[in-house]
Amino acid sequence: MRKIYKFSHSVTQGGHLYVHKTVAGTYITNKIxxxxxFNATSKKFELIDATIKVYDDICFMFxxxxxxxxxxxxxxxxxxxxxxxxxxxxxxxxxSVYDLDENYLRVYLNKLxxxxxxx
Numbered sequence: 001m002r003k004i005y006k007f008s009h010s011v012t013q014g015g016h017l018y019v020h021k022t023v024a025g026t027y028i029t030n031k032i033x034x035x036x037x038f039n040a041t042s043k044k045f046e047l048i049d050a051t052i053k054v055y056d057d058i059c060f061m062f063x064x065x066x067x068x069x070x071x072x073x074x075x076x077x078x079x080x081x082x083x084x085x086x087x088x089x090x091x092x093x094x095x096s097v098y099d100l101d102e103n104y105l106r107v108y109l110n111k112l113x114x115x116x117x118x119x
Contacts, residue, residue, distance in 0.1 A: 002099050005048065005064050011036040014066045015100040016071075018078070019093040022057040026087045029059065034059060038078075045074050048098045053119030057086075060109070060119070062100055084092065 002013045013061040028034055038061050040072045042050040065074070071094065082088050100102060106116040 003101065005047070007067050009068055012064075013099075015062055015097050017093070017095050018061045018063075018075070019094075020059055020078075020082065021028050021089050023087040023089055025103055028054060028059070029085045030085050031056075034082075037085070040076070041077055041081075045069055046078070051100065051102070051105055053114070053116070055056050055114060055119050060114075061067045063096060064100060 005012050010114040021030060035052050035054050038050075038052040038054075038059070041047075042052070042061075042063065046066060046069075048066075050061060050063040052062075065071070075092075075094070097108065102116075109116050109119070
């Protein structure tokens, strides 16, 4: 059953996904440090139900945010620290996801060819 997020002026379900890939042929230089950076960002912006997955050359952050958060502010913060962890493409993906439940995320990542437990 999908979780419902209730805010003072709105109700919503599902969540968001931020995905960023390194430049072809390069890898993330410090996966633990990158995950820590995403966790700190999650706390700073009070993201809800954040799940961070870092693989060799790509990272995923699933989350729900408060309606008052401007996503540009979130992405600017992420991008200001990202270069410390590798060479990144200029493009990144930001989209909605059906649910933030671990079981859904496992299936979602598996469809993309990633093992949930290895990220």
